Amino acid sequence: MTTVNILSGGAAQGLVRDLTDAFKAQTGCSIDGEFGAVGIMADKLRAGTPADLVILTQALLAKLAEEKLVTPTSIADVGRVETALAVRSRDPRPMVKTEADLRDVLRSADAIYVPDTKASTAGQHVVKVLDQLGIAYEVASRLRIFANGATAMRKLAASTAKRPIGCTQATEIIATDGIALSGALPPGYELVTMYTAGVTARAAHPKEAAALVALLTGAGHKELRQRLGFAG
Numbered sequence: 001m002t003t004v005n006i007l008s009g010g011a012a013q014g015l016v017r018d019l020t021d022a023f024k025a026q027t028g029c030s031i032d033g034e035f036g037a038v039g040i041m042a043d044k045l046r047a048g049t050p051a052d053l054v055i056l057t058q059a060l061l062a063k064l065a066e067e068k069l070v071t072p073t074s075i076a077d078v079g080r081v082e083t084a085l086a087v088r089s090r091d092p093r094p095m096v097k098t099e100a101d102l103r104d105v106l107r108s109a110d111a112i113y114v115p116d117t118k119a120s121t122a123g124q125h126v127v128k129v130l131d132q133l134g135i136a137y138e139v140a141s142r143l144r145i146f147a148n149g150a151t152a153m154r155k156l157a158a159s160t161a162k163r164p165i166g167c168t169q170a171t172e173i174i175a176t177d178g179i180a181l182s183g184a185l186p187p188g189y190e191l192v193t194m195y196t197a198g199v200t201a202r203a204a205h206p207k208e209a210a211a212l213v214a215l216l217t218g219a220g221h222k223e224l225r226q227r228l229g230f231a232g
Helices: 010-027 038-046 058-066 099-108 121-133 136-142 149-157 170-174 206-217 219-227
Strands: 003-009 030-036 053-057 076-088 111-115 143-146 164-169 179-184 192-199
Touching (some): 003 010, 003 206, 010 076, 010 149, 010 206, 010 219, 038 058, 053 058, 058 192, 076 121, 111 136, 111 149, 121 164, 136 143, 149 164, 164 170
Parallel strands (some): 111 143
Antiparallel strands (some): 053 192, 076 179, 076 192
């Protein structure tokens, strides 16, 4: 059986998982790949990791196309994703409408679960937010940093802390059992990221990869994308 290999940001993992059966029914192909911090996934492609398809931020796809690592005509937007707050399913969902609300929620948390703060979109944003709020030093020891948002959210679900909270892409929150989407970040601190798919220049299975791009971005699965946290 032909396998289409993916390098993808964690934000798209739930969508790929839910479309795997439809892709197999349509093409007879399976899907395999890695999901993680977008910067690390881009660097893996640059280093020669075999991949037929990448799903990363729009900005990164543009760079990879300039570097001739992605076929420009194959690129299509999957959808926009908010960086959001998460709590364990059993915990109250804090109301975060203002800067003061956000500062209070983060300061009161005894553990803050986040993805890679250097290579992931959401993790980089968390660092920026904490600096903006003026509490980076105060909460530094409470940060629980993991390789990607999916792992961070699984760890949040299993956390034994009294008042843990998480921050990552909404799609990763929705896709994780045991946690709940608490809400987007307030005005002035929000982040909405467009995720985009493209066939790699060295794809072993370019036609099949293009079919997967069409499945991920097509109108027929708009409702699924919205349910999983993608907009637009």
